[in-house]
Amino acid sequence: YRTIIEPFRIHSVAPLRMTTEAQRREAVKAAGYNLFGLHSDDVLIDLLTDSGTGAMSRDQWAAIQHGDESYAGSPSFEIFRSAVQELFPFAHVIPTHQGRAAEKILFTALGGTGRVIPSNTHFDTTRANIEYSGAEAVDLVIAEGRDPVSRHPFKGNMDTARLDAFLTQNAGRVPVVMLTLTNNSGGGQPVSLENIRETSAVCHRHGVPLFLDACRFAENAWFIREREPGQGEREVSDIVRDMARLADGMTMSAKKDPMGNIGGWLALNDDALAEQCRALLILTEGFPTYGGLAGRDLEALAQGLKEVVDHDYLRYRIRSTAYLGEALAKAGIPVLQPIGGHAVYLDAKAFLPHIPPLQYPGQALAVALYEAGGVRGCEIGTVMFGRHPDGSETPATMELVRLAIPRRTYTQSHIDYVIEVCGEVARRAPTLSGYRISHEPKQLRHFTARFEPL
Numbered sequence: 001y002r003t004i005i006e007p008f009r010i011h012s013v014a015p016l017r018m019t020t021e022a023q024r025r026e027a028v029k030a031a032g033y034n035l036f037g038l039h040s041d042d043v044l045i046d047l048l049t050d051s052g053t054g055a056m057s058r059d060q061w062a063a064i065q066h067g068d069e070s071y072a073g074s075p076s077f078e079i080f081r082s083a084v085q086e087l088f089p090f091a092h093v094i095p096t097h098q099g100r101a102a103e104k105i106l107f108t109a110l111g112g113t114g115r116v117i118p119s120n121t122h123f124d125t126t127r128a129n130i131e132y133s134g135a136e137a138v139d140l141v142i143a144e145g146r147d148p149v150s151r152h153p154f155k156g157n158m159d160t161a162r163l164d165a166f167l168t169q170n171a172g173r174v175p176v177v178m179l180t181l182t183n184n185s186g187g188g189q190p191v192s193l194e195n196i197r198e199t200s201a202v203c204h205r206h207g208v209p210l211f212l213d214a215c216r217f218a219e220n221a222w223f224i225r226e227r228e229p230g231q232g233e234r235e236v237s238d239i240v241r242d243m244a245r246l247a248d249g250m251t252m253s254a255k256k257d258p259m260g261n262i263g264g265w266l267a268l269n270d271d272a273l274a275e276q277c278r279a280l281l282i283l284t285e286g287f288p289t290y291g292g293l294a295g296r297d298l299e300a301l302a303q304g305l306k307e308v309v310d311h312d313y314l315r316y317r318i319r320s321t322a323y324l325g326e327a328l329a330k331a332g333i334p335v336l337q338p339i340g341g342h343a344v345y346l347d348a349k350a351f352l353p354h355i356p357p358l359q360y361p362g363q364a365l366a367v368a369l370y371e372a373g374g375v376r377g378c379e380i381g382t383v384m385f386g387r388h389p390d391g392s393e394t395p396a397t398m399e400l401v402r403l404a405i406p407r408r409t410y411t412q413s414h415i416d417y418v419i420e421v422c423g424e425v426a427r428r429a430p431t432l433s434g435y436r437i438s439h440e441p442k443q444l445r446h447f448t449a450r451f452e453p454l
């Protein structure tokens with residue numbers, strides 16, 4: 001059959017509150033035209049993020065009842081650690097309350113003034129944690145990864161020739177190389193197994209460890225299975241283990257592919273570095289067998305890790321994201337190609353060519369989607385990346401609006417509604433205007449900045 005159905009039925013439901021366009025215009029104005037400032041009750045279809053917003057399974061809720069809340073040595077930690085090591089066979093697994101806590105610990109240990117940390121593309125919290133340590137964050141994705149219309153099958157790939165040259169030029173200054181799977185800020189695009197292998201070889205030739213930012217590892221592995229020669233018959237869990245074995249460690253947000261509402265971890269092989277990281281963990285997160293999580297959270301994540309590598313789930317997951325992207329493309333709406341794993345990225349530069357980058361076309365588009373239909377997406381463009389540590393502002397490489405799809409949460413008719421709303425905003429496009437920022441914090445301005453329409 002052509003129709004790839006949701007491989008689950010609904011077990012527990014939460015209501016959506018219907019709103020009118022007039023109510024939404026009021027709400028977004030009161031929020032300073034920043035969609036992070038909205039009450040989620042005022043949002044109809046929330047595509048702000050796929051992080052922590054998924055639906056847990058019956059078996060995850062059952063696992064929660066099994067949680068053991070001992071301060072030290074909880075059996076829930078053992079269950080969590082073996083589920084992590086089953087896929088990522090690193091010697092040390094250090095639980096954290098979410099991904100950025102793992103980043104903060106890693107870059108406190110490895111960052112600092114004078115150091116540089118390359119990645120294919122750093123996610124915003126990763127970049128911010130590196131910069132906060134005094135180090136510099138550098139993106140070395142392949143050229144196709146910065147071109148919204150290139151159809152390269154692995155647009156998340158690292159430019160390994162540039163990485164090689166970079167490591168030569170910056171010898172002694174690079175404590176670690178990161179690789180983001182899938183490349184979230186670059187459109188949810190995968191990295192091939194071959195590229196992970198090459199990146200690993202380049203790093204190790206220079207004596208630099210490679211860490212994966214592996215939030216969406218299962219989606220990445222599914223793309224490898226679908227697109228990479230010789231991988232089509234393999235188990236996703238085997239592909240994941242191959243990815244992990246090429247690296248020296250990982251940072252992880254368990255709010256993505258591990259199907260959690262909260263959680264994360266840092267995993268690595270180096271004993272001395274692990275000891276240093278555990279000391280930092282105790283300072284801010286907690287004892288090493290719970291690290292900022294409850295025992296029940298650890299159990300839910302262990303179960304989620306088993307569910308996310310299921311082929312029926314991944315086939316549905318990747319297909320349902322493509323369903324949205326393909327329908328929008330067919331309607332003539334500019335979307336980043338190919339369609340990513342967890343999200344569809346609208347190309348706001350092409351959607352609103354009359355709005356200059358420093359008037360934030362992505363913000364204008366995101367606000368218009370909310371006003372027209374209560375659909376909340378997220379600007380990934382100059383608002384997110386335009387302000388630099390030295391205070392200057394430049395346009396971002398791409399002006400995107402991400403429609404991220406929470407896992408197992410919305411049905412196809414919800415997505416059909418989103419497609420209709422995008423069509424309506426496309427009709428309004430010529431009448432939309434840009435924004436100016438009336439207030440912004442020093443770092444991570446997209447979360448709390450306030451805007452005024454021009």
Ligand code: F0G
Nearest residue numbers: 049051098099100123125184213215253
């Ligand atoms: N790395 C990547 C690639 C991410 O996408 C995220 C979070 C993090 C690290 C940080 O993890 O949120 O658990 O602290 N991304 C979310 C998003 C917030 O909407 O894309 P966290």
